[in-house]
Amino acid sequence: xxxxxxxxxxxxxxxxxxxxxxxxxxxxxxxxxxxxxxxxxxxxxxxxxxxxxxxxxxxxxxxxxxxxxxxxxxxxxxxxxxxxxxxxxxxxxxxxxxxxxxxxxxxxxxxxxxxxxxxxxxxxxxxxxxxxxxxxxxxxxxxxxxxxxxxxxxxxxxxxxxxxxxxxxxxxxxxxxxxxxxxxxxxxxxxxxxxxxxxxxxxxxxxxxxxxxxxxxxxxxxxxxxxxxxxxxxxxxxxxxxxxxxxxxxxxxxxxxxxxxxxxxxxxxxxxxxxxxxxxxxxxxxxxxxxxxxxxxxxxxxxxx
Amino acid sequence: xxxxxxxxxxxxxxxxxxxxxxxxxxxxxxxxxxxxxxxxxxxxxxxxxxxxxxxxxxxxxxxxxxxxxxxxxxxxxxxxxxxxxxxxxxxxxxxxxxxxxxxxxxxxxxxxxxxxxxxxxxxxxxxxxxxxxxxxxxxxxxxxxxxxxxxxxxxxxxxxxxxxxxxxxxxxxxxxxxxxxxxxxxxxxxxxxxxxxxxxxxxxxxxxxxxxxxxxxxxxxxxxxxxxxxxxxxxxxxxxxxxxxxxxxxxxxxxxxxxxxxxxxxxxxxx
Ligand SMILES: Cc1cc2nc3c(=O)[nH]c(=O)nc-3n(C[C@H](O)[C@H](O)[C@H](O)COP(=O)(O)OP(=O)(O)OC[C@H]3O[C@@H](n4cnc5c(N)ncnc54)[C@H](O)[C@@H]3O)c2cc1C
Ligand SMILES: Cc1cc2nc3c(=O)[nH]c(=O)nc-3n(C[C@H](O)[C@H](O)[C@H](O)COP(=O)(O)O)c2cc1C
Ligand code: FES
Numbered sequence: 001x002x003x004x005x006x007x008x009x010x011x012x013x014x015x016x017x018x019x020x021x022x023x024x025x026x027x028x029x030x031x032x033x034x035x036x037x038x039x040x041x042x043x044x045x046x047x048x049x050x051x052x053x054x055x056x057x058x059x060x061x062x063x064x065x066x067x068x069x070x071x072x073x074x075x076x077x078x079x080x081x082x083x084x085x086x087x088x089x090x091x092x093x094x095x096x097x098x099x100x101x102x103x104x105x106x107x108x109x110x111x112x113x114x115x116x117x118x119x120x121x122x123x124x125x126x127x128x129x130x131x132x133x134x135x136x137x138x139x140x141x142x143x144x145x146x147x148x149x150x151x152x153x154x155x156x157x158x159x160x161x162x163x164x165x166x167x168x169x170x171x172x173x174x175x176x177x178x179x180x181x182x183x184x185x186x187x188x189x190x191x192x193x194x195x196x197x198x199x200x201x202x203x204x205x206x207x208x209x210x211x212x213x214x215x216x217x218x219x220x221x222x223x224x225x226x227x228x229x230x231x232x233x234x235x236x237x238x239x240x241x242x243x244x245x246x247x248x249x250x251x252x253x254x255x256x257x258x259x260x261x262x263x264x265x266x267x268x269x270x271x272x273x274x275x276x277x278x279x280x281x282x283x284x285x286x287x288x289x290x291x292x293x294x295x296x297x298x299x300x301x302x303x304x305x
Numbered sequence: 306x307x308x309x310x311x312x313x314x315x316x317x318x319x320x321x322x323x324x325x326x327x328x329x330x331x332x333x334x335x336x337x338x339x340x341x342x343x344x345x346x347x348x349x350x351x352x353x354x355x356x357x358x359x360x361x362x363x364x365x366x367x368x369x370x371x372x373x374x375x376x377x378x379x380x381x382x383x384x385x386x387x388x389x390x391x392x393x394x395x396x397x398x399x400x401x402x403x404x405x406x407x408x409x410x411x412x413x414x415x416x417x418x419x420x421x422x423x424x425x426x427x428x429x430x431x432x433x434x435x436x437x438x439x440x441x442x443x444x445x446x447x448x449x450x451x452x453x454x455x456x457x458x459x460x461x462x463x464x465x466x467x468x469x470x471x472x473x474x475x476x477x478x479x480x481x482x483x484x485x486x487x488x489x490x491x492x493x494x495x496x497x498x499x500x501x502x503x504x505x506x507x508x509x510x511x512x513x514x515x516x517x518x519x520x521x522x523x524x525x526x527x528x529x530x531x532x533x534x535x536x537x538x539x540x541x542x543x544x545x546x547x548x549x550x551x552x553x554x555x556x557x558x559x560x561x562x563x564x565x566x567x568x569x570x571x572x573x574x575x576x
Contacts, residue, residue, distance in 0.1 A: 027540030035307055035405075047540075055556030062533050062543035064354050069535060076542045076558065220350045248350065271354055271535040272345070274307065274405065 004288035005295040006281065008042070010240050010263050011163035011188030013097050013124045015042035018296060019253065019281040022244055022267030023048050023101035023127065023167070024073065026277075028087040029094070035274035041281055042263060043097040046087070048129050050103060051113050053079035058211040063200050068219030068246070069268060070198050072212035075103060075132070080116050088122050097124035099165065104152075105135040111155040118160040125163035128156055128187075131171070131194045143169035143194070146181035153185035165242065168192040170222075170229055179233045190233060191242035191265060193226045219268040220246040227259050234260020234301055248272065250283025260301040306332060312400045313366070313378060315393075320456045322384050322428065323394055324361065327402065329379050336360045336379065337411030338436035339529055339567045343537040344381070345403035346392045356389040357534050357562075359432035359506075360407060379406070382459065384428040408537050409566045412436050412504055412527055417443035419500045422524075423469075424490055424515050426451045426507025430459045432529050436504060441467050447493075448472070451486025451511070455479035487514040494522050503527070505570075516570035526570040532561040539563030547574040 006017035020043040026032060029044045038044065056076025063070045078086065083100075091098045100123050104110040110128065117123055130143035130152055142148045153166055166182040168175060170193035179190055195216025200209035208214075226245025234241045243256030244265040253264045269276040288296060310327035318324050343355035361382040365375040385394045396402070412432075415421075421440045425433045430450060440446050448471045452458040458480050464471045473481025474489045482489050486507075494501070505515045506529040519526035532544040539560050546565070548557035551574040559565065559572070 025536075025541065027536075027538070031536075031538045031540045047542075055558055056542060056545070059545060060533050061545070062535050062541070064352060067350055067353065069353060071535075071541070071543060073542050076545075219353055268353070268535075271541060272350075273403070274536070274538065 002294070004285055004293060005297070006285055006288070008262050008297060010242060011125055011165060013043065013099070013163055015097065015263060017042045017281045017284065018257065018263040019277050019284070020045055020099070020242065020263055020265045021270060021277050022265035023129065025267040025270045028083070028091065029098070030087070030090045032270070032274050036278040038094045039096055040278045041096060043099050043124070044091070045099045045101050045127055045265060046083075046091075047077050048075050048101045048103050049077050049080055049083055049113065050075065051080055051109055051116075053077065053082060060209070060211055061215075063209050063215070065198075065200060065217065066221065068217050068221030069271075070200055070210060070215035070217055071195065072210045072215035074212065080113060084120065088120065092122050098122060099125045099127050101127040101129055101167070103129040103132045105132060107151050107155045110152045111159050114156040115159040118162055123162060125165060125188075126156070126160065127165040127167050127191060128152060129167050129194065131167070131169040141169060141171070143178065144172050146177050149178055150181045150185045153182050153187050157186045163188045165189045165191050167194055168229075168233070169194050170196050170225060175229045176232050176236045179237045179239075183237050183239050187239060189240045189242060190237065191244055192233060193222070193229055193245045196222055196225065218245070220248055222246045223252065227255060230256055230261050231259040231303070247280065248276065250280050250287055253280055253284055254287060254299065257296065257299050258301070258303040260303070262300055306330065307403070307405050309401050310404050312396050312398055312402070314398060315396050318382070319459060322382065322456075322459060324380055324382050325393065325396070326378050326380050327404065329363070329377050329404070329406075331377050333379050333406060334363050334365075334377055336363055336407035338439055339411035339432050340407040340409050341537075341566060342379070342381065342404050342406035343408060343534070344393065346389050346396070352389050352392070354535055355405065355537065356393070357531075357537060358383055359529070360435055361431050362435050362438070382428070382431045382434075405537055409562060410564065412529070412567050414440060415502045415525070416500070419444065419502045421446045422490070422494075422501055422503045423448040424486060424503060424505040424507070424511075425449070426486060426511040427453070427457045428459070429505075429507030429511070429529075432506050433504065434460055434463055437464060437467055437469060441469060449474070449486050449490045449493075451475070451507070452480075453477065485511075485514075487511060487518065490515065491518050494518060494524070505529070512570075513575050516573075516575055519570060527567050528570050528573075529567050530561050530565055534562055537562045547576075548572060549574055
């Protein structure tokens with residue numbers, strides 16, 4: 001049998017295979033270069049950027065939990081100018097699409113940053129992290145309020161011609177409502193899920209295990225929730241969906257594709273093994289070959305229910 | 306680099322403390338003292354994350370198989386504290402672990418004419434033996450080793466075999482001087498003269514006192530720190546410590562896995 005076709009298109013961005021790296025778990029790509037071939041994965045999504053550098057939360061910031069981990073990094077990042085100066089020169093040298101994840105604390109901040117990113121030719125597309133508090137509205141997270149999410153996406157749409165992926169928060173009652181708001185605001189694709197808010201307690205010290213008290217849960221433990229949400233969103237909205245949450249193998253990734261995802265992102269698995277994303281793409285190819293599937297696109301949303 | 310290592314031996318050296326020898330590619334012999342490794346102690350998702358350990362030693366040995374050349378290895382000295390280290394402790398000869406190494410910056414040996422002073426508390430000794438082996442080639446070295454009880458004082462014989470003056474202190478007096486290793490250190494420093502450099506690893510309260518003693522005596526002090534880690538390569542930003550200019554308004558965080566684990570004590574905020 002011929003080599004199966006793993007290529008997909010997300011929001012107009014051509015990917016050699018459906019495996020992307022998830023924001024915040026793969027640095028700016030360069031850190032991982034010695035451990036895998038960056039030209040064997042579909043796309044690199046960089047660490048969430050803000051207009052100005054951001055220092056993040058106090059320590060401890062991470063904790064292993066059964067089948068997962070909690071993190072409260074606090075969106076520490078170098079800021080857009082340092083990204084341009086220090087990170088883009090490396091990213092320019094690899095032939096893999098780079099998607100820039102970013103966030104703000106007001107609609108204006110999102111728009112200002114999107115406008116800046118729009119001028120960077122190396123960037124294939126943007127991913128908007130809407131899991132951030134809106135400082136103008138009592139800190140209510142953009143991603144939990146359909147109107148706020150709509151405003152952010154629309155403001156970004158107005159200033160960029162880059163493809164827009166909106167990354168949805170799972171910390172909502174109705175994820176479909178959020179997805180629809182983003183679609184109405186003219187997003188090109190949706191990615192989900194971001195981390196699920198959780199908490200851990202250290203009985204010995206009688207304190208929260210993380211300095212921030214709460215943190216975001218990720219890893220294999222969240223996969224069933226992520227699959228459920230991807231399935232719900234993919235059925236309800238026409239936009240292509242990127243499945244994220246607990247993916248550690250080619251099998252996991254293909255399950256998301258059956259549930260309706262066009263591509264996937266690999267997060268926590270990069271910590272388990274820095275070459276995980278490349279291995280997952282190879283495992284997908286092997287499964288397709290062994291099961292006589294010529295093109296991964298044939299599988300998208302074909303879950304038999 | 307990433308490689309699979311075979312366990313050569315895995316033995317208890319003191320109650321609760323073990324030493325494991327792992328096969329390695331040749332490049333591992335160039336690991337600098339103070340650098341560390343991330344071990345995946347078992348395949349699968351439990352435990353999820355790798356565990357960080359210092360390089361305790363590196364070298365070569367002759368495998369028992371006929372006609373085989375010498376094999377490179379590195380050693381890890383570890384204390385069994387939780388899930389990951391318990392799994393590591395249960396590994397047998399010929400079991401495999403997955404390794405990322407060498408990571409981090411390592412100690413700066415500094416000017417060989419200085420007297421080198423090593424201060425280790427408990428398992429904090431782990432990076433200091435490899436460092437001592439390098440330093441004794443060119444410098445005079447003194448070691449101060451502390452622990453709660455005599456079982457927590459590790460590798461005194463190994464240090465003495467390198468010809469190093471070794472001072473020991475335990476909280477309960479079961480070995481060496483009764484009291485804190487920092488007290489013994491302070492007494493000794495105030496008597497000495499000439500230019501000196503301190504290298505310390507151990508529990509944070511100990512490091513804080515060592516940093517303070519060095520500051521008062523005008524001695525350069527390098528400390529090796531621990532932090533919870535996910536990636537070990539500067540990507541997750543889970544492992545930061547406060548830098549010297551840290552304030553609430555203008556935070557200054559340093560990455561332990563990438564910018565450390567060794568820092569000059571005066572680069573850090575010790576509050
Ligand atoms: C750079 C560095 C070098 C180290 N070198 C050594 C060494 O040479 N020998 C040695 O015995 N120990 C060393 N440690 C500490 C060692 O990493 C922990 O004891 C070990 O991770 C505990 O794992 P566990 O599953 O047994 O414990 P658990 O408490 O079950 O671990 C739960 C989680 O917390 C993390 N964790 C717990 N304690 C620590 C700690 N003290 N530091 C960092 N993470 C921790 C674990 O990695 C894991 O993610 C080092 C730590 C760092 C950061
Ligand atoms: C340490 C860490 C940092 C993260 N940082 C970001 C970030 O900056 N922006 C973002 O949109 N998501 C961030 N995420 C969420 C991941 O991109 C991903 O959505 C989530 O971890 C679920 O996928 P996983 O189970 O494969 O890890 C982060 C996750 C982790 C574990
Ligand atoms: S452990 Fe990930 S940045 Fe240090």
